[in-house]
Amino acid sequence: MATTQTFTVTLRQQCILLSLLVIKNSILAGAYIYYFGWDVPTRLLYYVFAFLFLIDILPTIVVHIQYLVKNWRSVLTIDTEKKILRYERSGTSLERSFDEINSMHYYGSYGRGSGVYSFESYRYVRIVLNDGSHIIITCLMVNNVEKRLEGLTGIKMEKHLRVLALITVKHPGGYENNKADTGVP
Numbered sequence: 001m002a003t004t005q006t007f008t009v010t011l012r013q014q015c016i017l018l019s020l021l022v023i024k025n026s027i028l029a030g031a032y033i034y035y036f037g038w039d040v041p042t043r044l045l046y047y048v049f050a051f052l053f054l055i056d057i058l059p060t061i062v063v064h065i066q067y068l069v070k071n072w073r074s075v076l077t078i079d080t081e082k083k084i085l086r087y088e089r090s091g092t093s094l095e096r097s098f099d100e101i102n103s104m105h106y107y108g109s110y111g112r113g114s115g116v117y118s119f120e121s122y123r124y125v126r127i128v129l130n131d132g133s134h135i136i137i138t139c140l141m142v143n144n145v146e147k148r149l150e151g152l153t154g155i156k157m158e159k160h161l162r163v164l165a166l167i168t169v170k171h172p173g174g175y176e177n178n179k180a181d182t183g184v185p
Contacts, residue, residue, distance in 0.1 A: 003081035005152065007141045009071050014064070014140060021060050021118035025052065059164050060118040066167055067122065067138040076137055078152045085127070085153070087135050094135070098153050102128045106146040106157040107165045122165050125149050125157065136167055 032045065074089040083098040108123035124138040125145050139145045150157055 004077060004079045007076040007078075007137075008074065009068065009140045013143055014068070016143070017121055017139065018060075018064065018118075020121065021057065024118060025057065028052070056118050060122075063119050063122045063164060063166060064140075067124065067140045070124075070136050070167055071138050071141045074141065076135075076141060078149075080152055085135075094133075096129055098155065100130050101153065101155055102130045104128070104149065104153070104155050104157045105160060107160045107162065107167075108146070109165045110161050110163060119164060124165065124167060138167075 028048075032048070036044070074087065077086040077088075078084075079086075084095060085098065085101070086093060086095045088094075105126045105128065106123065107126065109117070109120045122139055123145060124136055127135040127137065127149075129135070137145055137149065142148050146157055146159075149155075
């Protein structure tokens with residue numbers, strides 16, 4: 001196995017995450033057309049679309065854009081042999097030993113894998129360093145982010161589940177980090 005692994009946001013990973021949104025809503029649209037015909041402009045359609053938009057489509061788009069902005073043009077490199085984590089973004093980089101990681105926190109949505117909500121597969125990991133800074137790694141960079149990072153670093157994660165796994169500034173441990181949350185001081 002390679003001792004160094006590099007991760008970045010990829011179109012493939014974005015398509016994997018958005019596929020549930022596209023497939024599920026295509027099936028619903030097809031079912032609507034099948035049962036009600038091509039006479040699409042009905043009041044029922046407007047209510048169904050508004051409901052789906054508010055509880056599924058909009059939250060998925062918001063989370064996807066937030067994750068994309070957070071990790072856009074970022075590169076995470078993990079060297080398991082040297083036990084070094086390197087995070088690069090916007091021309092700056094941060095390199096830390098695994099020993100300098102204070103804790104890792106996994107944030108995900110309830111119901112992951114149920115297929116009910118399109119945003120249930122979105123999750124991220126907050127790597128808190130000893131100096132108080134942190135790095136946010138989203139599932140747009142690393143598929144199965146919690147399992148991969150835990151396996152590569154050997155550090156157990158604290159698990160936090162929410163209805164919607166939005167990236168927040170305030171940490172559940174009670175402190176608010178005033179440093180840039182790109183992880184690069």
